[in-house]
Amino acid sequence: MAEQCKENIQTAQENNDQTAAKEAQEYEEITLNIAITGESGVGKSTLVNALRGIRNKTEGAAPTGVTVTTMKPTEYIHPKNKNIRIWDLPGVGTINFPADKYLEDVEFKKYDFFIIVSNDRFRENDAKLAKEIQKMNKKFYFVRSNIDRNIQDEKMEDSNFNEEDYLKLIRDDCSKELQKMGFESPRVFLVSGLHLYDFKDLWKTLEAELGIIMADHFEEEFKTAIDNGDLSTAAEKTQEYLNKLNNVPVNIAITGEGGSGKSTLVNALRGIKNGTEGAAPTDVVETTTEPKEYKHPQNDNIRIWDLPGIGTTTFTAEKYIKMMEFEKYDFFIIVSSDRFRENDAKLAKEIQTMNKKFYFVRSKIDNNIRDAKDDHPNVNEDKVLESIKNNCTEGNMFTLNLAHILFKLILLTDFYAELQKLGCESPKVFLVSGKKLHLYKSEDLWKTLEADLPKLQRDALLLALPNISLDVIQQKKETLGSIIIWLTVASVAGATAPVPGLSGCVDLGMIVGFTIHCATSLGLTPELLQKLSDVSDVPLQDLKAELKSPLAGVKITSALVLQVLTRSAAYIAATTVEEGARFVPVIGTVVAMSLSGATTYAALKYILNTLAEDTQRVFIKALGLNTLV
Incomplete structure (x- = not known):
């Protein structure tokens, strides 16, 4: 971690970015x-x-x-x-x-x-x-x-x-x-x-x-400023924290043998369909000849690396680990389209020696299902999926349901035993299915990531990944909700503008920025809705029909946000009338806000709640479900 900080400082200094260098230096000194x-x-x-x-x-x-x-x-x-x-x-x-x-x-x-x-x-x-x-x-x-x-x-x-x-x-x-x-x-x-x-x-x-502790460092300084009544310093610390949240790097390596479907997984994690603009190339021949970086379309600081296939004539297993510079990645996903083999085990053991996390993905299960249907024309795929789900509850297995954006994955029953025979004692396995997603649970995976990743990296990755379950949508909402606290305090020291129907002024520019951030993180921008339509085969108009908030599925502007706040002024004002609403919870304490601060807090909560509700409805529609349960 210290080496990463030094690298950030050196890069910033080379680019003459004194502010970034100063922030990186402060982070290193914690x-x-x-x-x-x-x-x-x-x-x-x-x-x-x-x-x-x-x-x-x-x-x-x-x-x-x-x-x-x-x-x-x-x-x-x-x-x-x-x-x-x-x-x-x-x-x-x-x-x-x-x-x-x-x-x-x-x-x-x-x-x-x-x-x-x-x-x-x-x-x-x-x-x-x-x-x-x-x-x-x-x-x-x-x-x-x-x-x-x-x-x-x-x-x-x-x-x-x-x-x-x-x-x-x-x-x-x-x-x-x-x-x-x-x-x-x-x-x-x-x-x-x-x-x-x-x-x-x-x-x-x-x-x-x-x-x-490095993430909590800013919270401690923030609380000190609040306790001393120094809102100006609190606002400054808020900006420091938000800068860290917006700029924390996450490097994910997708590796495995050649032709196992690594590039398809790279595209899925970025919410992009194979063969479309910006997608990692996929083909029947090995298309990846060097580590290729793909930035996440919603967050440039999240880099997904498509590594060449191990065990090919170009990249033998012995040379692969050194040539791929494994030390620069935060965690690894090892992909196999069939049985896991000796090369996969070598990768996992090398990653273990670096004290880094790795997960296994079994790909191309749709081929197995197609073969099974050829042999048994009367096979019921729903029953097969349900049976596999019930049989894959042991061995620290986790599911990743990418809402019609990851290719169909079903785990063969002897998969866990394969990995144990290769020397991997407790392998963590992603079970990915692009169909019947509601048969699986993904909350166990996110509990694991919560433990595996530092807080800032975890939050950044969570907000950038596609919506994979209702539970993850709720986690996104909670993470965005925690940012509201910081933004409210920062807005108290900033410029404000009156909104018709509201007693207190608000920082309109900040609210617009937060609204855009929410729409992007929750997948409600026009571009992201179109991508969801492409990969789920649900018409865009059907998805848009689920939207209730005027801020969803459209280009967000200051004029639009002001219009929405004005129309919703009565509801927002009602939540700030009572004296108790003037005390906003901030990291284990409460802050007595001005009417302006309480109004800003209520406005941000209203925007987040309405957008999160739309996200749930769109997710249900994309899956073809009839209920939120």
Whole structure:
């Protein structure tokens, strides 16, 4: 992440973009402070070294020993990412640091989150630490150390020892201990100085926290300005946040063997039909000879990369990974049109070594259905789809329903077993169907992406992708709704104009911009409705017949927005009449707005709600359903 920030700064400076360079520099300087705490002698310093990739007793390592070596909070900067600061705290419960004074002495408030280490059972001091951290509304994780020693002792006593069963036993035992202490769902990681065990999962959790904290950095400064009554600074911080949201890059790599349908998936993710203007070329021969970048039509910062097929004469598996510069992509989709093969497994394992996310897509299932119909003319496709849906509930399988814009995909029943045989323990699989979309659920996929991607990237990708289900439309609405808060505060310090029928003035230019953003994100611009008509085979006029808002399916102008606000003035004004409506919720607090601010807030909510309702109706029409359920 730090390397990406440096690249952004360098690019901005080369382009003489001082503002962008300054913003990138500020983003890079946001730090993650991790506190390693627990009782004395439990292996805190060893964990500090492990997290930094440094062996004990080597240059730069935190000191370890049988005696107490940490006498004050000591900062260790991660050698590969200066944003990550790991703090080795003194052991709680020693003579120098008794439990009742520990929290004050080590300045707990300055750390972003905490790792509480124990080499045996978690004890009363550990519970005290965790409960104090909870009071500060900060995150903490439990680490059980010295696991290698426990395993070694157990092996000597039990000739039938099973390591996997034993590790599960320790996890369960630790969880039960902590639950008795009052912690409902404790996160426990098993680590040691010699073996990985849960170390990879722990590190991935820390990396995810860095992304969240960088996004939350602006919210903290914003709240400070609000608390001080400084709306001008709050508006400035709002603009910084919105700039980050509008400019966060997402690089998605579509890879797999040649001829597997990668380019078709690239087009589907961009909401474009094969063979139309701007589409990635598709053919019976391999058409992709070098990594090809396709910007998303709704967001230039989302780049979908169509990579050449692996395993062809041009790109052997051995050379492929180096030539494709895998490190520059945020996550990967591995496509296969038949069984997953050794080359797919090689790709997945290489991606794993870079601690990046990957997903599997099984393509061209329509060919299998056609063959099945030839062999069995009386086959009922609806029953086949329903049967497959019911049989694909295990193995961390996820569905991606792209509303008649992705090609038809149905998973063969032995698909998950194939990937396991190739060494992929828990593969995540996209089940994509361009038909009978309502038979599948996509919310599990989005829950996964929510965990896999930093907040800003997740929101940007969500708003750019096609509408794939009613649940995703609702998530888009909620994300757009969160932006309303920021825009309302920013508008208070900006220029305003009166609207006939409304008591307060509003920032008309800002409202127009938000309306365009909503229409684009929800797929209601004239161009996006036409694309939906093309790929769903539903006439454009039939889709437009579902529209109720005068802001949907048309070119949005200041005059049109003003006209709509004027016509809806009575409804908008009714929501701002009561005194309670003048207090707008903003990131865990409330802001007493002027009548102008409350009016702006109500106007934006009205526009979003009406457009979101239209989106649901259009989606239902495109699927050929009769109900919103």
